Amino acid sequence: MIEKQSFRPRILLVSVGMFGQKYLAEATGHDVGGDVAGVVDVAPDLAERFPVIAEKNIPVYTSLRSFFERDRADLAVISSPIHLHTSMVLECLKNGAHVLCEKPLCLTEGETLELAEASRKAGRFLALGWQLNYDRAVLALKRDILAGRFGSPLRFRCVHAMRRGRNYYARSNWAGRITVDGREVLDSPFMNACAHNFQLMTFLLGGAMDEPVGLKEMKGEVWRGNPGVENYDIAALRFTTDGGVPVSYYTAHPLKTKNLGQDGLAEFEHGTLTWGKGRPFRVTTDTGETIDYGMDGGTPLMQKLYDAVQCVKDGTAPLCGPKAGLAHLQAVRMAQTLPIRDIDPSHVEWLEEGDDLFPCVKGLEDAFLAAAEQWALPGEIGLSL
Ligand SMILES: NC(=O)c1ccc[n+]([C@@H]2O[C@H](COP(=O)([O-])OP(=O)(O)OC[C@H]3O[C@@H](n4cnc5c(N)ncnc54)[C@H](O)[C@@H]3O)[C@@H](O)[C@H]2O)c1
Structure with missing residues (x-):
């Protein structure tokens, strides 16, 4: 059995170029309770813009698929453009990761229900990044x-x-x-x-x-x-x-x-x-x-990251589902x-x-x-x- 206190969730940061850089800075500059397993982003200039990626030897992938073919994550934090959220959330859940997805989750009520159901079936939480709810x-x-x-x-x-x-x-x-x-x-x-x-x-x-x-x-x-x-x-x-x-x-x-x-x-x-x-x-x-x-x-903006990591450790789910x-x-x-x-x-x-x-x-x-x-x-x- 995993010892709860020593268990440090592996965190995958998906899209770190704009808003997502706040997650990157928090997870590399502070002890958020877990460790960055990798970054997924298609921006060609990430290494130049974020030297911390090389300093901390964080592997960078250009697709979720290439990450999941080689590695696994306990928590995926998605800060990609809105219209990519649905397919990315599904792929992360399918690969066994809990998900913290930036707002808004998706564009229709039908997709919301589909994603909620996928999260339930996978036994992994789907939390949203509406920071005021934290x-x-x-x-x-x-x-x-x-x-x-x-x-x-x-x-x-x-x-x-x-x-x-x-x-x-x-x-x-x-x-x-x-x-x-x-x-x-x-x-x-x-x-x-x-x-x-x-x-x-x-x-x-x-x-x-x-x-x-x-x-x-x-x-x-x-x-x-x-x-x-x-x-x-x-x-x-x-x-x-x-x-x-x-x-x-x-x-x-x-x-x-x-x-x-x-x-x-x-x-x-x-x-x-x-x-x-x-x-x-x-x-x-x-x-x-x-x-x-x-x-x-x-409450700090990044409380959502700390809460999500803690929920992974505790086997619970953030209220902001x-x-x-x-x-x-x-x-x-x-x-x-x-x-x-x-x-x-x-x-x-x-x-x-x-x-x-x-x-x-x-x-x-x-x-x-x-x-x-x-x-x-x-x-x-x-x-x-
Ligand atoms: N909570 C907040 O206060 C807050 C503030 C700003 C933005 N956001 C949210 O963050 C999300 C992203 O917004 P943004 O303004 O940073 O978007 P953006 O388009 O400016 O940047 C998104 C990042 O996604 C990357 N990207 C694009 N296509 C990709 C792909 N196929 N695979 C992986 N990465 C890809 C880009 O290279 C870039 O680094 C949105 O959901 C937005 O609403 C939240």
């Missing part, structure tokens, strides 16, 4: 919400937009695309870069610790501000949960402000929750009590049905900064903040972009 403050807050400490939820909203320009879209062939190589990818700020705070709201509203809430309706407005992008890159959306709670979200990439928000507000029968960057999750109850979650500087992204996926599919309106080029100014170039839609920040203030979509209060 955040100790968020987990404590959700436990209190589920216990009814603040009464029923009434309405939720969040503004979170991040400026992204030429370099962001040039980094890969799927950025901003609806399809790539004939496959759906549906990339947008709502689908990808600014998805976390929306997913967080669906998680906090979910009826169990491992479940998000279901969504039934949507009203929304989406625009394309960057003429070089295929999909929408500005979205104002309002969903209604299965329980009838409105959830509004405002997100975009072509704006002057580097980071707008995160600025979240959630009203309950007996309290109001606020959160944002650098601030704790704070509930002010109707008796005037203030309850802060996450005063200790917050395949279901965690279902509401976000439902929402992405609903938003994708909206007509995309092109912003008039005269409403876009171009900002050069360093070696990057950013389209900035004039007045976008003010329109979002005014709409959010009134729990409305911009068009509902007579604002246009």
Whole structure:
């Protein structure tokens, strides 16, 4: 029998060139409880960009197949482009590895169910990289919400937009695309870069610790501000949960402000929750009590890696399983049905900064903040972009 304390899971890092480099840095720079067995990536310049790979004698493969033909892993961490996730997850499970896959897991509910079933059959967990679901403050807050400490939820909203320009879209062939190589990818700020705070709201509203809430309706407005992008890159959306709670979200990439928000507000029968960057999750109850979650500087981004390795050791599974992204996926599919309106080029100014170039839609920040203030979509209060 393997001695639990001395067992160090072998970790395969799949795609380390962009976001995945955070896993590489963590797993090679700190004791995460396991050891890197190999890296799979097709980028030709990995060795130059990441000298640690040679320093630590980490073998590099260009496909999962070539890795699994020669070696085995207890945990595969997948940070590949979204449209590759499904086939990669299946291949890792088939080869006996537990999987931590970056968000979003896949593009349809059917694929989610297929992957969940494959994980069950293989007897290996499938965890998702929605980092806020590993955040100790968020987990404590959700436990209190589920216990009814603040009464029923009434309405939720969040503004979170991040400026992204030429370099962001040039980094890969799927950025901003609806399809790539004939496959759906549906990339947008709502689908990808600014998805976390929306997913967080669906998680906090979910009826169990491992479940998000279901969504039934949507009203929304989406625009394309960057003429070089295929999909929408500005979205104002309002969903209604299965329980009838409105959830509004405002997100975009072509704006002057580097980071707008995160600025979240959630009203309950007996309290109001606020959160944002650098601030704790704070509930002010109707008796005037203030309850802060996450005063200790917050849970590190890479907590998900530590939790996944520990679960491999313990024979358990992270709470953030395949279901965690279902509401976000439902929402992405609903938003994708909206007509995309092109912003008039005269409403876009171009900002050069360093070696990057950013389209900035004039007045976008003010329109979002005014709409959010009134729990409305911009068009509902007579604002246009
Ligand atoms: N959790 C977060 O905060 C966060 C932040 C950014 C990105 N992400 C997620 O990480 C994932 C990757 O995003 P990204 O922006 O780093 O993507 P990217 O396209 O910029 O980079 C992906 C990496 O995959 C590699 N790659 C491409 N094809 C491959 C193949 N066939 N086999 C192996 N490797 C391959 C590329 O060489 C590159 O190193 C996405 O799911 C994204 O949503 C998560």
